[in-house]
Structure formats: structure tokens, C-alpha cells
Amino acid sequence: MQRTTSLTVNNKKLRVEADPDATLLSVLRNDLELTGSKYGCGEGECGACTVLIDGQPAKSCVTRLRQVSGKRITTIEGLEQNGRLHPLQEAFLEFDALQCGFCTSGMIMAGVALLNKNSQPGTEEIVRSMNGNICRCCTYPRIVAAIERASRATREGS
Amino acid sequence: MDDQTREPDLIEIERYELFSGPAYNFAFDRRQFMKVFSGGIALIIPLSRVIARGAELEQQQGESGRGAFNRRLPNEIGAWIHIDQEGGITVYTGKVEFGQDIRTSLTQAVADELHAPVAQIRIVMGDTDLTPYDAGTFGSRTTPAMAPQLRKAAAAARELLIDLAAKQLNVERDTVQILNACFVNHDATKSLSFAEVTKGERLVKVIPEDVATTPVSEWRIAGTSLRKVDGRNFVTGKHLYNSDLKRPGMLHARVVRPSSFNATLVSADTKAAEAMAGVKLVRDGDFLAVAAPSQAVVFRAAGTIKAEWKSTPQSSNSELFDLLKKPVTGEGQRRGGGPRVQGSIKDGLAAADKQIEQSYTVAYIAHAPLEPRAAVAEWQDTKLTVWTGTQRPFGVRSELAEAFRLPEESIRVIVPDTGSGYGGKHSGECAIEAARIARATGQPVRLVWSREEEFTWAYFRPAGVIEIKSGVRNDGKITAWEFHNYNSGGSAIQGRYDIANQHLQFHPAESPLRQGSYRALAATANHFARESHMDELAHAVKIDPLQFRLLNSSDERLRAVLQTAAKAFGWGGRNMPSGRGAGIACGFEKGGFVATCAEVAVERKTGKVDIIRLVEAFECGAVVNPDHLKNQVEGSIVMGLGGALFERIEFENGKILNSRFSRYRVPRFSDVPPIEVVILDRKDLPSAGAGETPIVGVAPAIGNAIFAATGVRLRSLPMVPEGVALSSS
Numbered sequence: 001m002q003r004t005t006s007l008t009v010n011n012k013k014l015r016v017e018a019d020p021d022a023t024l025l026s027v028l029r030n031d032l033e034l035t036g037s038k039y040g041c042g043e044g045e046c047g048a049c050t051v052l053i054d055g056q057p058a059k060s061c062v063t064r065l066r067q068v069s070g071k072r073i074t075t076i077e078g079l080e081q082n083g084r085l086h087p088l089q090e091a092f093l094e095f096d097a098l099q100c101g102f103c104t105s106g107m108i109m110a111g112v113a114l115l116n117k118n119s120q121p122g123t124e125e126i127v128r129s130m131n132g133n134i135c136r137c138c139t140y141p142r143i144v145a146a147i148e149r150a151s152r153a154t155r156e157g158s
Numbered sequence: 159m160d161d162q163t164r165e166p167d168l169i170e171i172e173r174y175e176l177f178s179g180p181a182y183n184f185a186f187d188r189r190q191f192m193k194v195f196s197g198g199i200a201l202i203i204p205l206s207r208v209i210a211r212g213a214e215l216e217q218q219q220g221e222s223g224r225g226a227f228n229r230r231l232p233n234e235i236g237a238w239i240h241i242d243q244e245g246g247i248t249v250y251t252g253k254v255e256f257g258q259d260i261r262t263s264l265t266q267a268v269a270d271e272l273h274a275p276v277a278q279i280r281i282v283m284g285d286t287d288l289t290p291y292d293a294g295t296f297g298s299r300t301t302p303a304m305a306p307q308l309r310k311a312a313a314a315a316r317e318l319l320i321d322l323a324a325k326q327l328n329v330e331r332d333t334v335q336i337l338n339a340c341f342v343n344h345d346a347t348k349s350l351s352f353a354e355v356t357k358g359e360r361l362v363k364v365i366p367e368d369v370a371t372t373p374v375s376e377w378r379i380a381g382t383s384l385r386k387v388d389g390r391n392f393v394t395g396k397h398l399y400n401s402d403l404k405r406p407g408m409l410h411a412r413v414v415r416p417s418s419f420n421a422t423l424v425s426a427d428t429k430a431a432e433a434m435a436g437v438k439l440v441r442d443g444d445f446l447a448v449a450a451p452s453q454a455v456v457f458r459a460a461g462t463i464k465a466e467w468k469s470t471p472q473s474s475n476s477e478l479f480d481l482l483k484k485p486v487t488g489e490g491q492r493r494g495g496g497p498r499v500q501g502s503i504k505d506g507l508a509a510a511d512k513q514i515e516q517s518y519t520v521a522y523i524a525h526a527p528l529e530p531r532a533a534v535a536e537w538q539d540t541k542l543t544v545w546t547g548t549q550r551p552f553g554v555r556s557e558l559a560e561a562f563r564l565p566e567e568s569i570r571v572i573v574p575d576t577g578s579g580y581g582g583k584h585s586g587e588c589a590i591e592a593a594r595i596a597r598a599t600g601q602p603v604r605l606v607w608s609r610e611e612e613f614t615w616a617y618f619r620p621a622g623v624i625e626i627k628s629g630v631r632n633d634g635k636i637t638a639w640e641f642h643n644y645n646s647g648g649s650a651i652q653g654r655y656d657i658a659n660q661h662l663q664f665h666p667a668e669s670p671l672r673q674g675s676y677r678a679l680a681a682t683a684n685h686f687a688r689e690s691h692m693d694e695l696a697h698a699v700k701i702d703p704l705q706f707r708l709l710n711s712s713d714e715r716l717r718a719v720l721q722t723a724a725k726a727f728g729w730g731g732r733n734m735p736s737g738r739g740a741g742i743a744c745g746f747e748k749g750g751f752v753a754t755c756a757e758v759a760v761e762r763k764t765g766k767v768d769i770i771r772l773v774e775a776f777e778c779g780a781v782v783n784p785d786h787l788k789n790q791v792e793g794s795i796v797m798g799l800g801g802a803l804f805e806r807i808e809f810e811n812g813k814i815l816n817s818r819f820s821r822y823r824v825p826r827f828s829d830v831p832p833i834e835v836v837i838l839d840r841k842d843l844p845s846a847g848a849g850e851t852p853i854v855g856v857a858p859a860i861g862n863a864i865f866a867a868t869g870v871r872l873r874s875l876p877m878v879p880e881g882v883a884l885s886s887s
Contacts (some may be wrong), residue, residue, distance in 0.1 A: 001478025018727035022454045030410075030453050038577070040528045041609040044820035048528055076395035077536020089393040091383060096789055101392035102528040102577030108393060127827045134819065136528045136578055138796030139255050139789060140830045 004049035005069050009034070010078030021067035025049045026056075026063050028075060036076035036105045040134070048135030050106035050113075051075050057113035059132070076105035081111065087114055087153040091146035107133050110149045119154055121147070182561055182590055184442050219749070225229040231307070232290050235318065235361040238311035239571050247272065247279045247338070249308060252292025253504030254284035254549060256527075256573040256583070258849045260300045262387045265276040266782060267305045269379040270372050271312035273336035274352065276379060276387065284551040284573030294550035296581060296675055298748040298847025301782060305845065309371040318363050322357050343736045343760070374701075374780045383785035387670040388575075391742055398533040400547045400574050405602035407575045408534070409438070410453040411595045412460040414446040414612065418812030419671075421469035430462035440598040446594050449603055471475055472812035473670040479519050479623050482645040482667040490666045495648065506638025508658030510629025512698045513638075517625045517686040520875040521806040522618040522671055526824055529577020530612035531588035534603040535595070542569045546589040547576030555588030560791060561590045562597070580797070581675030613817035618807055619676030620669060622646020624687035634701045634709045635767050641688070645669060647680025649856065650747040654713040671809060677794065678850040681747040681858065682801060686875055689743035689858030693865065703742050703862065704729050713746075715777060718838060719753040720744050723775035727755035734866070736769070741862025748753045749846025750778040753856030754795075758863040766880050767864060769799070774855065777838035778846040786839060791852040798856030800825045804876045868876050 001019045008014065009032060010083050018027050028034045028051070040048030044059035051060045052074040062131040081088040091097070098104045107130070110138055115120055121129065126147050136141065170561050176675070232238070240248045249268050255261045261281055267278050284295075291302075297501045321343035324331040334342040349533045374381070391397040415514045416423070423444045431437050431448055437459045450456045473481055485491075507513055528884050533546035542564065548554045548699040551571040576583070588607055596603040607615070622645045627637035640661040645653055648664035664680075676682075696706035708717060724730075724742065732738060737760050744753035757770040772780060776791050792820045808815040857875055865871050872878075 019454050026453055029402075033404075034395075035398065038399070038529070039401065039606065040530075041819045041859050043609070043818055043820055046528065046609075062701075080394055085393065092393045095388045096259075096386060096389070098257075098386070098389070098392055099259065099789060099793060100528070100576065100578035101397060102399065105193075105394050105395045127830075130827045133530065134824055134826060136526055136580075136797070136824060138793040138825055139829075139832060139853055140796060141792055142789065144827070 005065050007068050007070065008072045010073070010075060016065065018065055020069075022065050023061055024051070024063040024065055024068055024073070025060040028060060028073075034075050034077050036101055038105060040102070040106075044132070045132075046103070046106075047110055048103050048106040050133065052113055053111060054068065054115070054118060057110050074109070076092070078111060086112060086150075088146065088150040089151040091153065092143075094149065095105055095142045095146040095147040097142035098135075099139055103133060103135045103137075104108065105144055108133065111150070113149060114147065115154065117144065120151055123148070129132040159194065161791050182443070182445065182587075182594070184561060184594060187241040204812050220601050228272045233364050235311055235315050235363050237290050238365075239315045239361060241315075241319075241352050241356040241358070241361070241501075243353055243358035243706060245278065245351050245367060247274055247352065249279060249281045249312075250289040250303055251308065252279060252286075252289040252552060253304050254295045254551065254573045256295065256547075256549065256579045257577075258295075258300065258790065259386055259577065259783065260295075260304075262384055262786060263301065263380075263782045264305060264308055265387050266380040266382075266384055267309050268312045270377055271309050272316050273339075275339050276331055276384065278352070284553045285570070286551050286572075287570045291552050294553055294584060296549055296584065298750070298850050301778075301845050301847045302749060304334065305782070310365050310369050313371045314365040314369045314661055315361055318361060319352070321802045323350050326350060326355065329611045341653055349550075356406065362595065362619055363526070381780070381784075383783055386786075398574060399529055399577050400534065401529060401577075401604075401606045402543055403534045403545050403574065403604065403723045405534060405536055405604075408602040408604055409449040409599055410456045411447055411449040411592065411603045412456045413591055413605070413611075413849045414448065414460055414463050414465055416444070416469070417467040418469045419472060420812060421467035424466040426466070426467050427464040431459040434459050434462075434666050438599045440595050442594065442598070445594065445647070447591065449599050449601075450597050460545070469812055474810040475808050478621055478670065482621060482623050484667065486666055486668055487669065488645060490668065493666045497661055498652065499661050501659035503638050503640045503659050504659050506657075507627075507629040509631065509637040511632040512695075513627070513629045514691070514694055514698060515625075515627045516691060516694065516873060517623060518683075518690060518873045519624070520622050520686065520801075522621040522673065522809075523676070523805040524613055524618055524807055524822060525580045525582025525616070525676060526819070526822065527576075527578040527580065527582055529607055530607040531583065531616065532604070532606040533592035533593035534587040534602065534604045535589065537593075537600075537747050538598055540564065540568055542593055543572065544569070544593055545572045545574060545581070546586065546592070547560075547583055548573060548586055548589065549579050549581070549583050550586075551582065554589050555585040558593060562593065569821060576820055580677040581619075583680070584675055585617065587615065609819065610817045613822065614814045617672040617674040619682075619801075620646045620673040620680065621671075622680065622754060624683060624685050626687060626691045628691060628695060630695045630699055632699050634696075634699055634706055636695065636710050641684075643680065643684060643687075646683040649679040650681035650684045650745065654693075654716045654746050655707075655710045656712055657710070669675045671807070677797065677852045678747060681745070681851070682798070683875070685743065685745045685747075685854040686857045686861070689855070690861050690871070690873060693741065693862040694871065695744075702730060707742070715751045716744060716753075718745060719751045719775040719777050722836050722838060723753035723773050724851065726775065726834055727757075727773040729755060739866025739868070741859045741864070741866055743862060744856035745851070745854045749844075749853060750776060750848055750851035752776050752851050752855045754859040756859040756863040758857075758860060758867055760867045767803070767876075769860065771832045771834070772859070773836070773854070774852060775836045775838060775849070776847045776852050777840055778851070779843035780841045780845045781837060781839040782845050784839070787837060787848050788835050790848045791837070792833055793855055794852035795833055795835075796830055797826050798853040799829055799860075801853075801875055802860050802877060803829075804858035804879050806876050806879050
């Protein structure tokens with residue numbers, strides 16, 4: 001059942017020996033020791049497992065390894081560059097846009113995907129794009145504020 | 159007196175889960191059992207009884223420290239604070255971090271007392287081998303009880319260090335100051351670091367009873383919006399939650415769950431699973447589990463098992479509220495504690511111009527913490543270590559001791575900062591299961607519950623029925639108030655209104671589902687009923703609902719939040735367009751005062767309810783961290799929207815029907831209206847906890863606003879479970 005799948009994770013080319021039917025989340029967490037992506041529901045409803053696949057946000061708990069063969073995966077661990085946090089990570093800290101933090105990786109990845117697509121999203125677009133991610137501590141207003149801040153920071157910085 | 163005096167305990171009486179523990183009664187393999195645990199084998203006592211005994215003791219003796227089983231709060235500085243050879247300050251507390259940001263607020267308290275930089279302080283939390291005993295992180299007790307305790311320990315440490323520094327510097331004690339993390343003499347020509355003063359030695363001095371802690375007016379770190387102390391670990395995904403932990407040789411595991419509650423295992427065909435490489439089966443009575451080195455294999459193996467379960471017919475949603483009103487007898491009845499009576503309801507009703515009698519209900523709801531229960535268990539001979547996300551590390555240690563007939567000294571429970579709980583993670587069932595599987599397999603085991611398991615096999619916020627009979631004079635004075643809560647609990651059953659004739663009673667019931675604590679406990683249900691009923695009375699005598707509350711309460715703190723919220727909201731300031739309405743509600747619980755105003759719009763044709771905006775005023779004494787407090791208040795409000803509008807557990811014949819996020823709706827981004835939070839900072843009052851009380855005003859404020867908009871009174875939570883349809887009944 002084990003088979004080799006080639007993929008790129010956080011800019012590293014990898015060959016993973018695993019069951020191609022395993023979920024991407026399970027491979028990331030158990031085979032690649034990238035535990036930043038979380039299990040929250042297993043049905044793609046909560047977004048705690050959100051990663052980028054070729055730049056698009058995806059729920060890794062309902063994505064099979066076979067579906068990502070040859071693709072580029074970015075996880076929360078891949079956002080920091082040379083010790084510098086992504087502007088959205090900085091904004092989460094600035095706005096304390098978390099409590100327990102279990103949703104945070106998925107929130108940030110979904111937010112990054114949105115900002116990559118549209119660097120100046122309006123509030124409505126933020127709410128629409130982020131609605132697949134649950135924060136049970138309900139820090140939603142702060143997450144929206146953090147995305148807006150990161151959007152401004154990116155504009156001003158570029 | 160060799161221990162600390164402390165304020166009277168405010169423990170909640172309806173922590174049901176303490177009375178209905180997990181039902182494991184492991185038999186073990188008798189020979190292995192005898193071999194491993196020879197000597198000292200106790201009778202098997204049902205876990206529920208042991209836990210109940212602990213709860214009774216905790217209620218008698220207090221929560222933090224000298225709690226269950228006569229444990230005493232240590233009075234030596236070194237039990238709470240250690241300074242290592244590098245000058246690092248380590249603080250020990252049995253409290254746990256679940257997102258309340260107490261790791262930050264407690265750091266602020268210690269930093270203030272020790273005059274030490276925040277970065278130099280590290281807090282070890284919830285480790286039964288390292289931290290002083292603590293009954294658990296619940297009841298909003300960290301800020302009013304643990305922060306003062308740590309302040310005392312830190313203040314005592316500071317005084318001791320100044321003594322030592324004065325000697326080492328060879329200067330008068332009262333000339334020594336702490337500047338930039340150093341002890342200096344009068345002109346700062348001589349200086350010693352924390353490390354140079356203590357040299358890593360344990361601080362063995364007893365904390366003096368009368369040690370002076372820093373008054374609020376002199377707080378420097380507390381009172382400011384310090385950011386989450388280890389926030390960077392969370393935004394980078396580096397923080398290791400329980401479900402991320404790995405041990406050498408660790409197996410993954412999965413429990414094969416019964417087909418319904420109260421089912422017994424008749425037979426299990428495990429041949430296919432056992433034939434799979436690396437798979438180990440564990441069976442002990444009705445407990446059946448699978449373990450293997452890889453999670454994927456565990457899931458596959460568990461899927462091949464054909465188990466037959468036997469169960470008896472059980473109750474369903476449809477009969478819930480009738481069930482809860484059935485009288486209970488014996489121990490259950492005693493939990494109610496009898497009525498609280500003042501004056502005479504009969505006289506009060508006789509003096510009234512109007513009388514109202516109404517019934518309110520609340521559904522079971524789920525905590526649904528985003529990190530489901532998880533545990534990693536590891537045995538070394540008869541020593542058991544379990545990492546698990548519980549709000550009661552010491553309580554779970556007791557549960558493990560009971561389940562495995564071990565002395566508590568042989569067990570260590572460690573709680574990594576956890577993915578939330580909201581009162582839902584008091585119990586140790588996942589820890590016990592992981593330890594049982596690890597015992598059987600002889601390897602460390604990690605067990606992470608699935609979302610369906612978390613929704614089904616944990617416990618729920620109690621459902622309840624509340625009946626109120628009241629009388630009011632035309633001038634607005636309430637003359638009689640009779641209040642009965644069936645099953646949901648006694649928290650905040652007493653309002654802050656001045657009513658001469660009152661009868662308040664909590665009636666325990668046989669709950670068809672396992673139930674326990676939840677953010678603010680029954681205060682949410684009791685406030686929903688009380689504040690909805692207050693609105694009904696106000697309308698009955700045609701008095702503005704804000705004025706009506708002010709007329710009936712002389713409590714200055716309650717009046718202050720009411721007036722603050724009303725002012726920020728613009729209460730009564732403008733006429734609402736058709737289909738719009740405003741509602742107000744207020745309350746008090748766990749040292750905090752809250753008032754909430756809501757504006758809603760209801761579409762006549764469809765009944766769709768939109769929350770236009772919410773304003774909440776909150777006061778909990780001196781504010782420790784303004785931004786984190788606001789975060790808790792906002793979070794409570796939005797979480798409260800779920801219980802108010804749409805969250806409800808549906809069950810039938812021993813099964814939960816909506817055990818997934820796709821079937822159990824929780825608040826999302828699109829559910830959040832504009833929210834304004836106004837914090838009243840009372841520096842003259844002791845700080846109270848804030849993680850719970852801000853939730854209680856949301857549901858009644860919205861219900862009252864819906865009434866104002868439509869004339870329809872909704873008396874059941876959730877009020878609009880379908881999310882759109884406004885019931886017209």
C-alpha cells in the first residue's frame with residue numbers, strides 16, 4: 001500500500017513513502033513532522049488543517065496524498081522567511097487575534113491565500129473567504145482586523 | 159497556621175461531570191495485574207463515587223490549593239518560584255492555559271512583584287510532579303485566587319532577595335533597589351543580578367502571612383496590554399499541543415466506540431485487524447481499542463472490526479423537557495440544596511397589579527473545543543506519565559489512580575497549553591483510555607479523539623427548564639419572584655434585583671445525556687430566563703426595559719454597567735424602523751457585572767433574524783490586561799450567539815444525531831455583527847475573572863430585541879435554530 005509520491009513542501013522537494021490514500025494532513029503531521037496544521041474535524045468544515053496547494057487554499061484533512069503528487073505545498077511552517085514573519089503572522093500578534101491558537105495556523109494560511117489573490121480585500125470579501133475556518137474562541141473580529149492590517153502593511157511595504 | 163488563608167470559595171455546585179465519571183471499570187489481565195501491582199490492591203470503587211467524594215471535599219474545603227483530600231497550599235516560596243543559575247525565573251502553578259491568556263496575566267503579576275522583565279519569566283503550568291496542587295482551572299478563579307497567590311510568593315521572594323543582596327553588597331537593606339533586573343545600592347555603583355543573588359539555590363523561606371503585594375495604583379506591567387507571552391510559537395505553528403506530541407516507540411490508537419450510549423459489547427470480529435502488520439488489539443470488558451505504529455494503519459484496522467453491541471431503548475430530544483421535570487430522589491435530590499426563600503410569594507402576588515407565569519427552556523449544547531481530547535500515555539514499570547489537555551490535571555491524576563489502582567505518587571499528569579475547553583475538558587476519559595492501551599501494548603500511546611467522538615463521548619452543557627412566576631405593581635416595583643431551574647443548574651440563580659418576596663430553587667434531574675460545566679455554567683440559562691422575564695414584566699406595566707431594571711436594582715455596579723451600555727448603544731435615542739428592535743439585559747456572576755444591548759432586524763416575510771449590532775459593558779474590578787480582557791469579552795459574546803441562536807445537540811435513542819461541524823452549527827465569521835465592548839476599570843476593586851460572565855447577557859438581549867421588533871417572545875434556546883426561520887408560536 002505504501003507508494004512513493006513526489007511533492008514540494010515549503011520549497012523542499014520530497015519523496016514520501018506513504019499510502020497514496022492517506023490524507024495530506026496525516027502525511028504532513030505524522031510522516032513529515034509538520035504538526036502546525038491541525039486536525040479539527042476531518043470533513044473540511046473547520047479549516048484548522050488549511051494549507052496552500054500551488055498557492056490555493058485547501059483543507060488538507062480531505063485531500064488525499066495522491067491528489068498532490070508533483071504539487072507545491074505551503075504549510076504554516078513555510079511562511080517565516082529567514083527569521084522574518086509573514087506580515088499576517090505579525091498582524092496576528094499585534095491584534096492578539098487568537099486565544100487558544102489551535103485554529104491559528106489554518107486561519108493564517110487561509111488569510112495568506114486571500115491576500116495573495118487580492119492584496120486589498122474588503123471586509124465582505126474577508127468574511128466570505130474566511131468563512132470555512134472556525135475559531136471556537138470566536139476571535140473573528142480580531143482576525144478580520146489582522147488581515148486588514150496585513151493588507152495595509154503589504155501595500156505600504158511594497 | 160502553617161498555610162495560607164484564602165477567601166471563601168465560590169465553586170460552582172453544578173459541576174455534574176464530577177458526579178458522573180467515565181464508566182471504566184477495568185478488569186486488566188489478572189495475572190499481569192498481580193505481577194505488576196502486587197500488594198496494596200484496593201477494592202474496586204466505581205469511579206463516579208470517588209470523583210463525587212473529591213468534589214464534595216473540594217466544595218467544603220475550597221478550590222485552589224487546600225482542596226480535595228486535605229491538600230494544603232504550600233507556603234514555601236520555592237514551591238512557587240525558582241531562580242536558576244542563569245537568572246531565569248520559573249513560576250509554578252497548577253492552573254492551565256487553554257486560551258484565556260493566563261500565562262500572560264500571571265506573568266504580569268510576577269513581573270510586577272519581582273521588578274523583573276517579562277522575558278526572564280517562564281511559567282510551568284499544570285504538571286502534577288512540578289506544580290502545587292490545584293483543583294482545576296474553572297470558575298474564573300485564576301485572576302481572583304491564583305494571581306494574588308503568585309503575587310504573594312513573588313513579593314516574598316523579592317524581600318528575601320533584597321535581604322540576600324544587601325548582605326552580599328554589604329550595604330544597608332533599605333538602600334537596595336531593583337533596577338533593570340539587578341539589585342543595586344543607593345547610587346547604583348554596586349550591582350548584582352538575580353542569578354548572582356540566588357546562585358540557583360531553592361528559595362526555602364516561608365511566605366509570610368502579611369507579605370505586602372503591590373497595590374493596583376503601583377502596577378507597572380499588570381494593567382497594560384502585554385501581548386501573549388509566547389504568541390510567536392502559535393502564529394508559526396511551533397507550539398506543540400497535546401495532539402502533536404511524540405514519544406519514542408509511540409503507537410497511535412483508536413477506541414472502537416459502542417453503537418449507542420449504555421451499550422455492552424456482545425461480540426467483536428477482530429480477525430482482519432489482527433492480521434494487519436503491527437496492529438495490536440486491546441479488549442477489557444466493553445472497552446475495545448486498536449493500536450499500531452502508524453495512524454493510517456490504526457484507522458484502517460479499526461474500520462475492519464465488526465462489533466455487535468447490545469443496548470436498551472433510550473430517550474430522545476422530543477421528550478427532553480418532560481424528563482427534566484421528573485422529580486429525582488436520594489443523592490440526586492440533595493444536590494439541589496433546597497429552596498432559598500425570602501418573604502412570602504403569596505403576599506407578594508397579592509400586592510401585585512399584574513402577574514406573569516412563564517416557562518423557558520435551554521437545549522444541550524456542545525463545547526466543541528477545536529482541539530478534541532487527546533492524551534499521550536507512557537508507562538515505566540508502575541510509573542505512569544500522561545500528557546493530556548485537561549482543566550483538572552490533579553483531578554485526572556486521581557481518576558487515573560482509581561482506574562489503575564495506583565497511588566497518586568506513581569502518576570504524573572502534564573498539561574501542554576491546550577486547544578481550548580470552555581469547561582468541557584474537566585474529565586480524564588481520554589487519558590484513562592490512552593493509559594489502558596499503553597498498559598496493554600507495553601508501548602507509549604497517543605490517542606486523539608475524532609470530532610465525532612468529542613461531540614458524542616465528552617459531555618454537554620446541561621439542558622434545562624426554568625419556570626418563573628412573578629408579580630409587579632403598575633409603578634414598576636416587582637413584588638414577587640418565584641424561580642425554578644430544572645436540571646441546568648444553580649449558578650446565578652439569584653439576581654441582583656431588590657425583591658422582597660422570593661423563592662429560588664434548583665431541581666436536579668436525571669439527565670439523559672452526560673452533562674457538565676460550560677462557560678458560565680447555568681448562569682447563561684438563568685440569565686436568559688430572568689432577563690427575558692424582566693422584559694415581559696416591563697412591557698406588562700409599560701415601562702422602558704432599561705428604566706424598569708434601574709427601578710428594581712440598587713446595586714451600584716449593576717446600574718453602572720447598565721447605564722454605560724445604554725449610553726454607548728444610544729438606548730431609546732431614536733425610533734426604530736419597522737421590523738427593527740432593541741433589547742437590553744444585564745447580570746452578575748463570578749465577580750463580574752455585565753450589560754448587553756442588541757439591535758436586530760427581522761424580515762417579516764421570511765422571519766430571518768439579523769443581528770445589526772451588539773454593545774456590551776463589562777466590569778470585573780481592576781483590569782489586569784485591557785486588550786486580553788476585551789478579547790475574552792468579544793469571544794464570549796460571539797460564542798454566546800451560537801447558544802442563543804442556533805446551537806443544539808440532537809439525540810435519539812442513545813445516539814447523537816449531529817456530531818459533526820457540518821451538522822452542528824457554531825458561529826463563523828459571517829455570524830459576527832459589529833460589536834462594541836466598553837470596559838469599566840475599577841482600580842479600587844479586586845480583579846475578578848472574565849472568561850465566563852460576558853457570555854450571559856447575549857441571549858436575553860437578542861430575545862428582547864426580537865420581541866421589540868416583532869411582538870413575538872422566544873422562550874427557548876436556541877431561539878432560531880434553523881438560522882433563519884423565526885418561530886411564530
